[in-house]
Amino acid sequence: MQKNDNRAYWFIAPFVIVFLTFNIYPILLTFYYSVTNYTGMGGIDNADFIGLDNYRRLIQDDFFFQAFFNTIRIWGMNFAIQIIIAMLLALLFSDIRLKLKGVNAFRAMFFLPNIITIASVALLFSILLDWNFGSLNQMLLSLGLISRPINWLNNPVYAQGWVALIGAWMWFGNTFIILMAGISGIPKDFYEAAYIDGANWWDSFTKITIPQLKPILLYVFITSIIGGLQIFDLPMLLTDGRGAPRGSLNTMVLYLYNQGFSYANFGYSAAIAYGLFIITVVFSAVTFKTMYRGQVKLKRGGVKK
Amino acid sequence: MKNSWKMAGLLCGAVLLTACGNNGNGDAAGDSNGESTGGSGSGGVDLVINSFTDELAYPISVFEERHDVNIDLQIIPTENYVDTLRPALESGSGAPDIFTAEIVYLLDWIEQDYWTDLGEYEVEEWSDEYVEYVWELGRSQDGNMKALSWQTTPGGIFYRRSIAEEVFGTDDPDAMGEQFSTMEGLMEAGEMLADAGYRLFPDEGSISPFTMGSNPAPWVDEDDNLVMTEERLSYFDYARELRDNQYTALAPAWSPSWFASFNEPITYNAGWDDTDDVDDSDGTTEVFGVSLPSWGLPHVLKTDATETAGDWAVTNGPSSYFGGGTWIGIYEGSENKDLAFEFIQMLVHDEEFLTEWVTETGDVLSHTGIMEEVSEGYEDEFLGGQNHYEYFLAEAENIDPSHITRYDQRLDQMFGSAVGAYVEGDLDQDEALQEFYAEVQNAFPQINVPQD
Numbered sequence: 001m002q003k004n005d006n007r008a009y010w011f012i013a014p015f016v017i018v019f020l021t022f023n024i025y026p027i028l029l030t031f032y033y034s035v036t037n038y039t040g041m042g043g044i045d046n047a048d049f050i051g052l053d054n055y056r057r058l059i060q061d062d063f064f065f066q067a068f069f070n071t072i073r074i075w076g077m078n079f080a081i082q083i084i085i086a087m088l089l090a091l092l093f094s095d096i097r098l099k100l101k102g103v104n105a106f107r108a109m110f111f112l113p114n115i116i117t118i119a120s121v122a123l124l125f126s127i128l129l130d131w132n133f134g135s136l137n138q139m140l141l142s143l144g145l146i147s148r149p150i151n152w153l154n155n156p157v158y159a160q161g162w163v164a165l166i167g168a169w170m171w172f173g174n175t176f177i178i179l180m181a182g183i184s185g186i187p188k189d190f191y192e193a194a195y196i197d198g199a200n201w202w203d204s205f206t207k208i209t210i211p212q213l214k215p216i217l218l219y220v221f222i223t224s225i226i227g228g229l230q231i232f233d234l235p236m237l238l239t240d241g242r243g244a245p246r247g248s249l250n251t252m253v254l255y256l257y258n259q260g261f262s263y264a265n266f267g268y269s270a271a272i273a274y275g276l277f278i279i280t281v282v283f284s285a286v287t288f289k290t291m292y293r294g295q296v297k298l299k300r301g302g303v304k305k
Numbered sequence: 306m307k308n309s310w311k312m313a314g315l316l317c318g319a320v321l322l323t324a325c326g327n328n329g330n331g332d333a334a335g336d337s338n339g340e341s342t343g344g345s346g347s348g349g350v351d352l353v354i355n356s357f358t359d360e361l362a363y364p365i366s367v368f369e370e371r372h373d374v375n376i377d378l379q380i381i382p383t384e385n386y387v388d389t390l391r392p393a394l395e396s397g398s399g400a401p402d403i404f405t406a407e408i409v410y411l412l413d414w415i416e417q418d419y420w421t422d423l424g425e426y427e428v429e430e431w432s433d434e435y436v437e438y439v440w441e442l443g444r445s446q447d448g449n450m451k452a453l454s455w456q457t458t459p460g461g462i463f464y465r466r467s468i469a470e471e472v473f474g475t476d477d478p479d480a481m482g483e484q485f486s487t488m489e490g491l492m493e494a495g496e497m498l499a500d501a502g503y504r505l506f507p508d509e510g511s512i513s514p515f516t517m518g519s520n521p522a523p524w525v526d527e528d529d530n531l532v533m534t535e536e537r538l539s540y541f542d543y544a545r546e547l548r549d550n551q552y553t554a555l556a557p558a559w560s561p562s563w564f565a566s567f568n569e570p571i572t573y574n575a576g577w578d579d580t581d582d583v584d585d586s587d588g589t590t591e592v593f594g595v596s597l598p599s600w601g602l603p604h605v606l607k608t609d610a611t612e613t614a615g616d617w618a619v620t621n622g623p624s625s626y627f628g629g630g631t632w633i634g635i636y637e638g639s640e641n642k643d644l645a646f647e648f649i650q651m652l653v654h655d656e657e658f659l660t661e662w663v664t665e666t667g668d669v670l671s672h673t674g675i676m677e678e679v680s681e682g683y684e685d686e687f688l689g690g691q692n693h694y695e696y697f698l699a700e701a702e703n704i705d706p707s708h709i710t711r712y713d714q715r716l717d718q719m720f721g722s723a724v725g726a727y728v729e730g731d732l733d734q735d736e737a738l739q740e741f742y743a744e745v746q747n748a749f750p751q752i753n754v755p756q757d
């Protein structure tokens with residue numbers, strides 16, 4: 001028995017080694033960067049130790065706060081659209097009274113946008129949304145809905161809306177699949193019993209589906225917020241990469257990237273990374289506290305936007 | 306118990322696989338060094354070159370044939386180039402023997418220990434043969450030659466000959482250059498074109514290289530002060546003038562309508578009823594010209610303006626400028642510097658090779674001697690028989706390397722956005738300027754911005 005105890009360490013060793021090398025070490029190194037004025041060039045040894053100056057700058061940085069609120073706004077819109085569409089579809093496809101066919105085909109179809117490379121998506125939409133030439137404007141013009149082309153990506157509100165909408169389009173299929181899995185895990189007896197008792201559609205939705213789905217919703221919410229706080233690629237590729245129009249697509253990770261790699265303020269960008277980390281932790285903790293009731297076991301899942 | 310063994314087996318397998326994957330790469334890199342010191346030609350890799358385009362593929366194949374060596378060209382897409390290569394250069398592991406850099410980060414890189422000092426190969430002897438600004442940009446502040454470039458990328462105004470003939474009565478590049486030699490002249494041309502129903506440029510950005518006119522100044526001076534001359538600020542007014550008088554076609558650079566404007570009349574915000582007096586009735590408009598660096602001819606116009614081939618010419622704007630460019634050097638820690646230098650020598654200084662290469666690509670070389678020979682009697686079909694080499698070489702000589710700073714591209718971009726917001730009517734000029742200053746200060750805390 002004694003022997004077996006030791007052997008367990010060998011089993012977890014690969015993970016621990018990988019975790020220490022690729023997770024813990026970079027996290028600590030990032031902290032070290034964040035207390036220097038390292039530019040990302042010329043070696044960390046030549047950088048000066050500047051204490052907490054970068055953090056002092058961070059808490060007074062209007063651009064960072066702008067990035068924070070942009071991120072929240074984009075994520076919020078994205079999540080609302082995405083969860084509503086996914087929920088409606090999931091309900092539709094799991095309704096025991098409708099018994100819709102072809103769930104699998106639809107599931108695959110809804111998931112398709114998710115497997116397109118984000119670079120292609122950005123290119124596709126920048127062409128669709130082009131000011132004078134874009135298909136969208138052409139369509140709206142010929143339908144007579146607008147009298148002059150709208151410069152979609154040059155208006156802060158529209159631009160944020162489009163990023164949210166594209167994100168929702170890419171991810172609703174994924175959320176749909178998770179919600180479907182959750183709903184099919186709810187015993188059919190509940191619905192049948194409710195049906196016999198005379199519950200209508202709305203009652204069984206609010207009294208059975210939602211409470212039973214809570215752990216799944218929590219999972220969707222947390223993975224979405226963690227992914228959403230890190231939104232980067234779409235804002236980066238859709239406009240000039242610095243958050244145009246007028247800083248409205250300047251998200252936290254985009255800001256981190258630009259400070260580190262475009263402006264060569266590597267140390268400050270490391271401090272932003274820590275700011276982002278703290279924000280993510282706070283958000284997850286709050287979500288967890290408000291929704292978690294002790295009976296839920298969360299499974300580890302991938303990052304999602 | 307059985308299951309856990311299976312799991313452990315799977316895990317170990319996965320770890321082994323990844324480890325092998327890594328080793329595989331490591332071996333390849335190791336091989337390249339090992340082989341090269343051995344000097345054996347065939348089989349292993351003698352030189353590793355990193356770049357962001359496939360431009361070097363042809364020179365490499367020529368070099369491989371000449372020297373019976375193997376070169377591994379690793380192309381990293383532009384978006385990832387810096388982020389991928391810099392860690393290798395910083396840590397010294399996995400760095401290539403030769404790598405290229407774009408003007409955007411060139412001036413940062415030459416100050417680091419990334420490239421070896423080419424002084425030991427006595428490249429200074431060549432300096433007279435090259436366009437001055439291209440040569441000087443490869444020199445670090447302590448005077449070492451870190452990088453060279455085979456090309457030069459001065460810019461100019463490309464315009465449609467048929468429209469020039471109709472509006473100005475001539476399509477001669479010299480006469481047009483005379484007209485465009487001041488900002489006032491350029492605006493006047495805009496007005497004449499608008500009266501005839503054409504647009505001067507696709508968008509306001511086309512004038513951004515020229516607004517400094519005859520009084521160019523660096524973006525940042527020696528004391529790290531942001532230099533805001535009156536000429537620089539005039540970009541606001543000129544851009545507004547272009548927009549208000551509808552001298553542009555509202556087709557932002559690199560957008561689909563921008564490309565389309567080279568070929569055909571493009572839709573011009575159909576539905577702006579108040580602009581009917583200058584608009585064609587079908588709501589389309591034709592664009593007269595565009596400002597582009599020399600590489601715009603082979604890589605943009607010749608590929609995208611196929612309908613209008615032969616109807617183009619190039620001439621000067623109010624000031625000389627350059628855009629882009631690729632520099633190349635040898636990695637400081639390369640174990641194969643001599644062979645690497647052989648390659649660079651061929652790429653930038655081999656007359657036979659360069660003459661052959663330039664006729665193939667249509668690039669403009671920084672080697673003036675070779676260019677003079679190539680351009681002798683040259684007529685470009687696409688440009689209606691014009692000798693653009695002559696024009697670009699003369700322009701290249703006008704560029705003052707002392708005005709170029711490591712901030713240029715970023716600041717141009719930020720200033721362009723500020724002017725854009727002003728022209729769109731989102732901000733007034735003062736707000737746009739303050740926003741620009743804040744952005745500069747945020748990105749480059751070391752720069753002093755003007756205070757009111």
